Amino acid sequence: MAGGVTQTEYWNGEVGVRWARSQAVLDAMFVPLTEALFARAPLAPGDRVLDIGCGAGATTLEAARRIGPGGAVTGADISAPLLAVARSRVAAEAPGAAPVVFVEADVEQADLGHFENALSRFGVMFFSDSGRAFANLRRMLKPGGRLTFLCWRPLSENLWVSVPRDAVLPLLPEIPPPPQPDTPGPFRFADADPLVALLRGAGFASVTCDALDRDIVLGQGETDAAATATATHVSLDLGPNSHLVREAAPDLRMQAEAAVTEVLRRHAQGGTVSLRAACWLVQAG
Numbered sequence: 001m002a003g004g005v006t007q008t009e010y011w012n013g014e015v016g017v018r019w020a021r022s023q024a025v026l027d028a029m030f031v032p033l034t035e036a037l038f039a040r041a042p043l044a045p046g047d048r049v050l051d052i053g054c055g056a057g058a059t060t061l062e063a064a065r066r067i068g069p070g071g072a073v074t075g076a077d078i079s080a081p082l083l084a085v086a087r088s089r090v091a092a093e094a095p096g097a098a099p100v101v102f103v104e105a106d107v108e109q110a111d112l113g114h115f116e117n118a119l120s121r122f123g124v125m126f127f128s129d130s131g132r133a134f135a136n137l138r139r140m141l142k143p144g145g146r147l148t149f150l151c152w153r154p155l156s157e158n159l160w161v162s163v164p165r166d167a168v169l170p171l172l173p174e175i176p177p178p179p180q181p182d183t184p185g186p187f188r189f190a191d192a193d194p195l196v197a198l199l200r201g202a203g204f205a206s207v208t209c210d211a212l213d214r215d216i217v218l219g220q221g222e223t224d225a226a227a228t229a230t231a232t233h234v235s236l237d238l239g240p241n242s243h244l245v246r247e248a249a250p251d252l253r254m255q256a257e258a259a260v261t262e263v264l265r266r267h268a269q270g271g272t273v274s275l276r277a278a279c280w281l282v283q284a285g
């Protein structure tokens, strides 16, 4: 991310628009992770649920389907383009489910009501002050309420990111510097110990942090070549390192695409390219 850009600018700019456009691809890719999140979140009929950094709303709508019409779900996000996609999905994807509201709000400071459950799929790593944000979330939970979320383990363990990244890095004129510790970004909570300490410091008495490994599908097709082409596109368009290639000169972009295609081809089998995703499945209460 370019220096000086706020998270609100980042998620309302080109990145938010690209994520909004690719909602279906991302949701399909994250299915095994989403299933694990909902297997852990103790949702019950009639609950009030907050989806933190809900993006295009897949998990908000899933929560609404699970808790049924007696409950209520709030999806909160700072990205107007993603919220627009989320709102457009409600009628078709959650008929007869709990009522859903999508609000444009910074969860770090907003007061959104009181909830039995707060959950998030990769929406908690971008706060400017994580301690303040988790304390705010703690305040919004009813007694006995639970915060359940997914975040990424280290980049090196996330082969869906590191495999294409390692193919591209040697081509770049400059290796990007590693992110500063405790700055917003997908791998901010890669280390479990500081994350657990942060949650305890925010007032959560009980915290569990379990490793979750799943193969996720980057591309599918009639042939391995077709699957590889899709996976290459997804990786270069949406992956956490896609900006490295997008910001490069055109000839370098072509070389990068060829390198990523070559490396992803090795992971294609039976018309599917899948690679390992490594997360923390965290619960705090």
Ligand SMILES: C[S@@+](CC[C@H](N)C(=O)[O-])C[C@H]1O[C@@H](n2cnc3c(N)ncnc32)[C@H](O)[C@@H]1O
Binding pocket: 007, 011, 026, 052, 053, 054, 055, 056, 057, 058, 059, 076, 077, 078, 079, 082, 105, 106, 107, 108, 120, 121, 122, 123, 124, 126, 127, 128
């Ligand atoms: C990696 S995306 C995940 C989106 C969605 N949960 C999903 O799984 O598709 C991170 C999301 O967090 C949102 N976000 C970042 N900081 C936020 C904040 N302070 N309050 C609310 N949402 C935030 C972003 O706008 C973005 O939609």
